[in-house]
Structures are given as structure tokens and as C-alpha cells.
Amino acid sequence: MIIPFRPCLSTSAPFSPFRPIPGSSTSISLDVPIKRGMGSIAAPRIPVIRTLPQLRRWRQEARERKLEVGVVPTMGALHEGHLNLVRASMTRHPLTVMTLFVNPMQFAPTEDLSSYPRQLDRDLSLLSTTLPSLSTSSSSSTNPSRSVRGLGISEHESFRPNPPQSPTAVESPLVVFAPSPEVMYPLKGELQDLGRHKGVSVDVKGWAEVMEGASRPQFFKGVATVCTKLFNAVEPDHAYFGQKDIQQALLLKIMVQDLLLSHPTSSNLHILPTTRAPSGLALSSRNAYLSKFELLVAPVLHRALSSAVDLYNSTTTSLSNEENQVTGEDLVASATRAILDEQERLLSASEDDGGGVELRLDYVEVFDKHTFEPVRGKVGTGREMVVAGAVWVGTTRLIDNLLIGWEVD
Ligand SMILES: Nc1ncnc2c1ncn2[C@@H]1O[C@H](COP(=O)(O)OP(=O)(O)OP(=O)(O)O)[C@@H](O)[C@H]1O
Ligand SMILES: CC(C)(CO)[C@@H](O)C(=O)[O-]
Numbered sequence: 032m033i034i035p036f037r038p039c040l041s042t043s044a045p046f047s048p049f050r051p052i053p054g055s056s057t058s059i060s061l062d063v064p065i066k067r068g069m070g071s072i073a074a075p076r077i078p079v080i081r082t083l084p085q086l087r088r089w090r091q092e093a094r095e096r097k098l099e100v101g102v103v104p105t106m107g108a109l110h111e112g113h114l115n116l117v118r119a120s121m122t123r124h125p126l127t128v129m130t131l132f133v134n135p136m137q138f139a140p141t142e143d144l145s146s147y148p149r150q151l152d153r154d155l156s157l158l159s160t161t162l163p164s165l166s167t168s169s170s171s172s173t174n175p176s177r178s179v180r181g182l183g184i185s186e187h188e189s190f191r192p193n194p195p196q197s198p199t200a201v202e203s204p205l206v207v208f209a210p211s212p213e214v215m216y217p218l219k220g221e222l223q224d225l226g227r228h229k230g231v232s233v234d235v236k237g238w239a240e241v242m243e244g245a246s247r248p249q250f251f252k253g254v255a256t257v258c259t260k261l262f263n264a265v266e267p268d269h270a271y272f273g274q275k276d277i278q279q280a281l282l283l284k285i286m287v288q289d290l291l292l293s294h295p296t297s298s299n300l301h302i303l304p305t306t307r308a309p310s311g312l313a314l315s316s317r318n319a320y321l322s323k324f325e326l327l328v329a330p331v332l333h334r335a336l337s338s339a340v341d342l343y344n345s346t347t348t349s350l351s352n353e354e355n356q357v358t359g360e361d362l363v364a365s366a367t368r369a370i371l372d373e374q375e376r377l378l379s380a381s382e383d384d385g386g387g388v389e390l391r392l393d394y395v396e397v398f399d400k401h402t403f404e405p406v407r408g409k410v411g412t413g414r415e416m417v418v419a420g421a422v423w424v425g426t427t428r429l430i431d432n433l434l435i436g437w438e439v440d
């Protein structure tokens with residue numbers, strides 16, 4: 032997808048990510064290790080913000096300079112799907128904050144909080160590939176500063192040049208906010224067993240109990256709570272979420288509308304398309320749990336959802352008679368059939384074809400984009416719907432969805 036460039040708010044000249052913002056003693060700078068010699072290329076480094084006071088100073092400075100801020104909330108273990116969200120935000124706004132926080136509150140005590148992949152070094156080096164390399168020469172002006180000037184924001188260890196060579200201070204279009212659980216939940220206490228949790232939580236009743244919420248009853252309370260906190264902390268002008276977690280993104284739009292949030296507003300909370308592997312499998316941090324044999328089976332979810340969309344498309348385009356139109360039940364049955372067929376195939380398949388892999392259907396559903404109600408009876412045309420599902424491949428739970436009648440940003 033090509034994301035159109037939109038001019039940044041109130042900047043008098045087009046924003047250049049590497050153009051220093053003049054006149055500040057507390058600007059965020061990004062130091063760049065460079066090789067000596069003409070025209071060498073350097074990998075930029077990403078400033079990491081750990082505390083609320085640091086974040087607030089950084090945000091205040093952005094506000095004073097009228098620089099728009101986009102936020103990309105994540106739990107880390109980054110992949111190309113996350114990077115596409117960051118690229119979109121960086122294309123549209125002069126400053127982007129990626130948040131990296133594995134949020135205990137959205138994991139039930141039985142879920143995978145302790146094993147969830149945490150790999151900050153790798154995440155930072157992947158993120159640095161989203162920043163343009165700086166082409167420079169040995170005659171570049173040098174600035175010995177190697178921290179983010181004035182704000183006490185450190186660069187991550189792995190990004191310190193060793194040995195330091197002529198670092199050049201530049202403004203960073205991208206910073207990472209990686210808070211500890213104590214920063215995000217200052218009352219501390221129980222965060223997973225919500226029956227014993229003391230403190231604030233945010234409940235989006237009526238939208239949080241169905242589909243993903245039916246399978247993961249505390250998931251959306253945890254997501255809504257942490258995103259409210261992240262939005263309060265970052266005060267983003269815009270926020271970016273992935274279609275892969277479509278119910279989450281739509282529910283957060285409803286939440287910011289109902290809480291009257293202004294940073295971001297509901298219309299500035301953007302949903303971007305799912306990034307997929309060539310097999311169709313939606314990229315997901317949890318794909319790292321899959322064995323090579325399970326990876327052969329995992330794309331079945333996308334195939335199953337595609338079969339429902341194909342059925343919808345074939346009936347709405349070929350049949351003018353409303354009597355013959357497809358029903359929500361038909362779409363669910365089509366996707367379910369594809370999963371059951373794969374289960375049957377696996378019973379007699381060789382190991383190299385996924386034989387021995389356990390595949391279980393959690394749910395497949397067609398739901399209305401606006402109400403989250405399951406679609407039943409004749410689907411008709413012009414309705415905005417989501418075909419969504421979840422499967423277990425071995426001990427890993429995977430989700431995916433496709434849209435009917437509408438598109439994301
Ligand atoms: N394949 C993808 N394409 C586009 N956006 C994605 C993709 N995967 C995740 N995202 C988005 O990235 C943001 C952060 O998601 P998160 O850190 O949970 O990663 P994840 O891959 O979804 O992890 P998990 O496997 O735990 O679900 C969310 O808005 C999510 O929808
Ligand atoms: C939105 C989110 C970062 C909240 O923890 C998480 O649910 C995710 O990564 O999708």
C-alpha cells in the first residue's frame with residue numbers, strides 16, 4: 032500500500048527527519064556512528080525513553096515546536112507488520128513514538144505472559160532499519176554528545192558506537208518508550224488476576240465480550256486500560272494499529288470516542304492493513320512459537336477466511352436474485368469447512384506435510400463492523416463486515432481476519 036504524504040501540522044517548511052530543530056538546549060538528538068572516509072553509511076540509533084518525566088519533557092518540547100506526534104503501541108518482538116506501522120507514522124508525522132510494553136493485564140493467569148518474547152536489542156536494531164541511513168563524510172561536523180541531550184534519555188547499550196567515532200548529533204524522528212510495569216501501573220499490586228486487582232481499569236462493555244473477548248475474557252479490559260494509559264502518557268496526535276487485531280483496533284476507536292479523548296481522537300486512530308508472509312499467514316510475534324512443521328499448517332486460517340470472502344464475492348456478483356444471496360451462516364460454514372478439511376488432511380499427511388501437527392478451531396465468525404453483532408441471515412450488499420477467526424496450531428493461538436464491504440486506512 033502506498034501511504035500518501037500528508038503535510039505535518041503547523042510546520043512552516045517541509046519536515047526533514049534529520050534537520051536539527053533550531054534553538055533548543057533540550058532537543059532529542061540521535062548520535063550516529065560513522066566510518067571514517069568519504070561517503071560512509073551509518074546506521075542511526077534509536078533513543079529509548081524509560082520514565083514518565085522523560086517522556087513528558089520530550090512531549091512538551093514537541094508541542095512547543097508544533098511537531099505532530101504519531102504513536103505505534105506494541106508489545107515488542109517486532110516484525111515487518113510492526114515496521115510497516117512505524118513507516119506509515121514516520122511518513123505522515125515528524126515524530127513517532129513506538130511503545131514497547133508487554134502488558135500483564137491483558138494476559139489471563141493461564142496465558143503466556145512469562146514466555147512472551149522480549150528482545151529489546153533485536154527490536155531496536157530492526158527499528159533502526161526504518162530510519163534512513165546517513166551518508167556522510169569524514170569532514171562532517173562532529174558533536175561529542177552521545178546521549179539524548181538534556182533529557183537524560185539513554186541510547187540502548189547495543190547502539191553505542193564502540194569505539195566512538197565522530198558521532199553526529201541529529202534529531203530523531205523515532206523514539207522508543209519502553210516503560211517498566213511500575214511506570215505503567217504505579218499502584219502496583221495484582222495485574223493478572225483481575226478479581227484481585229486494585230486500581231483503575233477500563234471496560235468497553237458490549238464490545239469486549241464477543242469473539243476474541245469470548246475466548247480471552249480479560250483481554251480487552253487489559254488492552255483498553257493500557258492504551259488509555261499510553262495515550263495519556265504520550266498524548267499522540269495520531270495512533271496506528273494493525274488490522275491483524277481488528278477487534279482491538281475498532282474497540283479502541285469506540286473507547287477514545289466514548290472517553291472523549293482528544294489525543295488521539297477516534298478519527299486519528301488509524302488501522303493499517305495486515306502484513307502477511309508469502310504463504311498468506313499473518314505476521315505475528317507469536318509465530319515465533321511455531322515449529323517448522325506447524326508453520327506449514329498455520330496458513331490454513333487465512334485460506335479458510337478467504338474461502339468465506341470468495342463465497343460472498345461469487346454470490347453477490349453472480350446472483351441478482353436476493354433469494355439466493357449468501358447468509359452469515361453460509362460464510363461461517365465455508366471457513367469452518369476449510370479448517371475441518373485441513374484437520375482431516377493432517378491425519379494422513381507425512382511429517383513434511385504437517386502430519387502430526389495438532390490443529391484446533393477456536394472460532395470463526397462474521398461480525399458487523401459497527402455493532403460487533405454476528406451477522407445472521409441474508410448478508411445483502413453494502414454492509415460493512417469482518418470475517419474473523421482463531422485457531423490453535425499446537426499450543427499457539429493464532430488470529431486473523433478479512434474485511435467485506437470496507438477497507439482500512
Ligand atoms: N501482521 C501484521 N500486520 C499489521 N499490523 C500488525 C501485524 N501484526 C501485529 N500488528 C499490529 O502491531 C501492533 C502491536 O501488536 P503486537 O505487539 O501484539 O504484535 P503481534 O504480532 O500482534 O503479537 P501477538 O502475536 O502477540 O498477537 C498491533 O496494532 C497489531 O495489530
Ligand atoms: C495494543 C497493545 C500494544 C496493548 O498492549 C497490544 O494489545 C498489541 O500489541 O496489540
Ligand code: BAL
Pocket residue numbers: 106137276
Ligand atoms: N496482538 C494482541 C496482543 C495479544 O494477543 O495479547
